Amino acid sequence: xxxxxxxxxxxxxxxxxLPVYLRLLGEQGDEGVDSISSERLAxxxxxxxxxxxxxxxxxGSYGTRGVGYEVAYLVYQIRRELGLTHDWPxxxxxxxxxxQALAGYGGFGERGFPVAGIVDVDxxxxxxxxxxxxxxxxxxxxxxxxxxxxxxxVIATPxxxxxxxxxxxxxxxxxSILNFAPVVLNVPHGIETRKVDLAVELxxxxxxxxxxxxxxxxxxxxGPRSATA
Amino acid sequence: xxxxxxxxxxxxxxxxxLPVYLRLLGEQGDEGVDSISSERLAxxxxxxxxxxxxxxxxxGSYGTRGVGYEVAYLVYQIRRELGLTHDWPxxxxxxxxxxQALAGYGGFGERGFPVAGIVDVDxxxxxxxxxxxxxxxxxxxxxxxxxxxxxxxVIATPxxxxxxxxxxxxxxxxxSILNFAPVVLNVPHGIETRKVDLAVELxxxxxxxxxxxxxxxxxxxxGPRSATA
DNA sequence: CTGGCTTTGTGAACGCGTGCACGAGTGCCT
DNA sequence: AGGCACTCGTGCACGCGTTCACAAAGCCAG
Numbered sequence: 001x002x003x004x005x006x007x008x009x010x011x012x013x014x015x016x017x018l019p020v021y022l023r024l025l026g027e028q029g030d031e032g033v034d035s036i037s038s039e040r041l042a043x044x045x046x047x048x049x050x051x052x053x054x055x056x057x058x059x060g061s062y063g064t065r066g067v068g069y070e071v072a073y074l075v076y077q078i079r080r081e082l083g084l085t086h087d088w089p090x091x092x093x094x095x096x097x098x099x100q101a102l103a104g105y106g107g108f109g110e111r112g113f114p115v116a117g118i119v120d121v122d123x124x125x126x127x128x129x130x131x132x133x134x135x136x137x138x139x140x141x142x143x144x145x146x147x148x149x150x151x152x153x154v155i156a157t158p159x160x161x162x163x164x165x166x167x168x169x170x171x172x173x174x175x176s177i178l179n180f181a182p183v184v185l186n187v188p189h190g191i192e193t194r195k196v197d198l199a200v201e202l203x204x205x206x207x208x209x210x211x212x213x214x215x216x217x218x219x220x221x222x223g224p225r226s227a228t229a
Numbered sequence: 230x231x232x233x234x235x236x237x238x239x240x241x242x243x244x245x246x247l248p249v250y251l252r253l254l255g256e257q258g259d260e261g262v263d264s265i266s267s268e269r270l271a272x273x274x275x276x277x278x279x280x281x282x283x284x285x286x287x288x289g290s291y292g293t294r295g296v297g298y299e300v301a302y303l304v305y306q307i308r309r310e311l312g313l314t315h316d317w318p319x320x321x322x323x324x325x326x327x328x329q330a331l332a333g334y335g336g337f338g339e340r341g342f343p344v345a346g347i348v349d350v351d352x353x354x355x356x357x358x359x360x361x362x363x364x365x366x367x368x369x370x371x372x373x374x375x376x377x378x379x380x381x382x383v384i385a386t387p388x389x390x391x392x393x394x395x396x397x398x399x400x401x402x403x404x405s406i407l408n409f410a411p412v413v414l415n416v417p418h419g420i421e422t423r424k425v426d427l428a429v430e431l432x433x434x435x436x437x438x439x440x441x442x443x444x445x446x447x448x449x450x451x452g453p454r455s456a457t458a
Numbered sequence: 459c460t461g462g463c464t465t466t467g468t469g470a471a472c473g474c475g476t477g478c479a480c481g482a483g484t485g486c487c488t
Numbered sequence: 489a490g491g492c493a494c495t496c497g498t499g500c501a502c503g504c505g506t507t508c509a510c511a512a513a514g515c516c517a518g
Contacts, residue, residue, distance in 0.1 A: 065494080476502085
């Protein structure tokens with residue numbers, strides 16, 4: 001390949017915001033907006049304007065001073081940087097409540113992440129269809145990953161089965177994992193992992209609520225507007 | 230419980246890790262472990278031992294030098310700090326795929342966040358039962374929030390309906406919102422908000438995959454799966 | 459009771475991300 | 489053509505979070 005030396009590394013914080021900008025820019029584009037300022041984009045994204053400019057500067061200087069950014073071009077650049085110029089098929093492990101919801105959630109395919117397959121250990125679930133995809137046995141994982149060129153795996157199993165799922169995914173050749181199970185996964189170096197834990201999110205909110213309601217005192221079930229029990 | 234000066238503000242980063250420690254400590258407790266070192270806990274949580282100690286130090290000095298932390302006591306302290314000494318009923322807005330999955334996901338109630346209600350705008354869904362909870366009309370939101378003393382709302386609607394859902398939740402008296410819709414919510418100051426966006430997570434993974442597969446070279450859409458064994 | 463071993467708690471250094479402030483470039487209007 | 493208004497791009501300072509390193513503190517053996 002070209003001298004393409006160590007490609008500008010983009011800070012994690014920025015990477016996590018680019019998808020947000022991308023979505024907003026897409027919406028703006030659909031509404032006929034063809035140029036947008038960092039200030040406006042910042043407002044839509046709920047962040048600081050300087051941050052937007054700095055974030056976008058990591059992609060290169062694609063803005064026009066005095067004018068702003070051309071929406072369509074910016075969309076293209078962000079998509080390119082995020083690797084969204086082509087689809088990334090994903091495989092879902094676990095066909096329970098969550099797995100079903102994920103498979104049925106149309107947003108996946110629409111946004112470039114078609115569900116290449118769903119697998120489960122439970123033979124009773126194998127064969128059923130969810131979101132247009134037939135559930136297959138987890139032993140078929142390697143085959144699915146290979147034939148469908150899957151790089152991303154989604155773990156939607158109970159916590160107990162998550163590590164095994166991760167092991168199988170890695171063994172099958174997956175290099176990125178999105179984990180919904182409340183478990184700290186142990187994966188080989190080089191495997192990218194992200195975790196979404198509903199319980200953690202709720203507990204963080206709980207912390208703030210508890211704080212709001214008068215600090216760590218006795219166990220009182222008082223809400224902001226509720227009668228003190 | 231005299232020290233009311235628990236006003237100590239705990240860093241966000243720490244707050245987001247406490248739930249993880251809590252779960253791990255619970256598991257260890259179930260396995261009969263009654264004392265644990267920061268090193269061991271760090272290993273389980275996949276973080277640095279010093280970080281564990283610093284995190285726990287925000288709760289107070291509950292460890293014993295030379296020995297470690299008493300699991301049961303630490304669990305109690307973390308639960309107390311996170312406000313988990315009592316339940317926090319939640320109300321789910323949106324009875325679609327995701328809403329169903331969330332309602333059906335037992336983990337909610339088990340972890341102290343019982344589903345006080347599910348609401349939807351669609352009259353066809355109203356009356357059906359999900360996860361043991363009957364779906365009610367969104368107009369009943371204020372009543373549910375008030376009678377069940379709900380402080381936390383969960384938005385599981387399509388993006389288009391999310392802002393309206395948030396407005397209704399806030400108006401009904403909810404002060405914390407967990408948002409699954411791919412939208413930047415606009416809420417009054419003082420309302421705590423957390424966002425879980427599947428598309429964003431996948432796109433972040435996509436970024437790393439794209440990076441792995443040779444960087445942003447030509448705009449050629451060669452298969453995602455490059456030469457990686 | 460003393461010495462040695464273990465592990466906590468924390469001061470201090472470092473690094474990353476954020477936000478400000480301002481120079482530099484661009485387009486529009488007179 | 490010249491001046492003006494606007495917006496990007498970025499150097500810099502600040503603050504938060506992470507990590508190291510070590511003294512303080514507790515336990516145990518003999």
